Amino acid sequence: MDDVALGYIMVCWADLAALNGASGVMPSTCSSAMNRFSTSKQQQFFAINWDWDNAFFAASGTWQLLRSRLQVANGGPTPLSVTDAADYMSRTLNSWQDTSKVCPTSPFDGNYQVGHSTGDG
16 A cells, blocks of 8 residues: 555656646645555554555655645645644654664674685685
């Protein structure tokens, strides 16, 4: 469902670009994209990750990218789905941990030899 939402958002983006900043004109494709995003959010909102099978983070980022255009097209406040996208992105990015704390502090000094390896140790 998240990849479908991303597809709808991309079509909405193209339609917003065709409006050249016209105010108060929300393309129907954007309304459809908002519905698809909301449906995807219900399924993906607590899956805080971004992998090969989860396009919800990409959909959220694209929705955020369109924030100002959506405000103009909406003729007022930011649509709720854009606010939800910002919240999801923030929660996802805040869940990442600094892995440098578990890596060795000194460089690997095993059997490293300069030059071509013959594979025989």
